[in-house]
Amino acid sequence: MLLREKDLKKYLFSRRITISDGLKQELLNEYGSPVEDDEGHIFEYTEQDIYEQIRKVIRDKN
Numbered sequence: 001m002l003l004r005e006k007d008l009k010k011y012l013f014s015r016r017i018t019i020s021d022g023l024k025q026e027l028l029n030e031y032g033s034p035v036e037d038d039e040g041h042i043f044e045y046t047e048q049d050i051y052e053q054i055r056k057v058i059r060d061k062n
Contacts, residue, residue, distance in 0.1 A: 001044060001045055001046060001047050001050060002031065002032050002033065002034065002044075002045075003027065003028060003031035003032045003045075003050050003054075004028075004032065005024075005028060005032075008024060008027060008028065008054070011051060011054065017058060019058060019061070023057070023058075023061060026057075027054055027057065030053075031045060031050050031053065031054075
């Protein structure tokens, strides 16, 4: 799964969280594009992975 802006907005709205535009862009850059490992394999995050990482980033930034 890749994080789309629509998914991030829905996640934030459902949890009544407001974050800066800079942090939104940072999250989209990190989880919104495919990740390639050293051997050239594409790694995909699960939906649970993405939302858990978003939760941790927001917790640490606040």
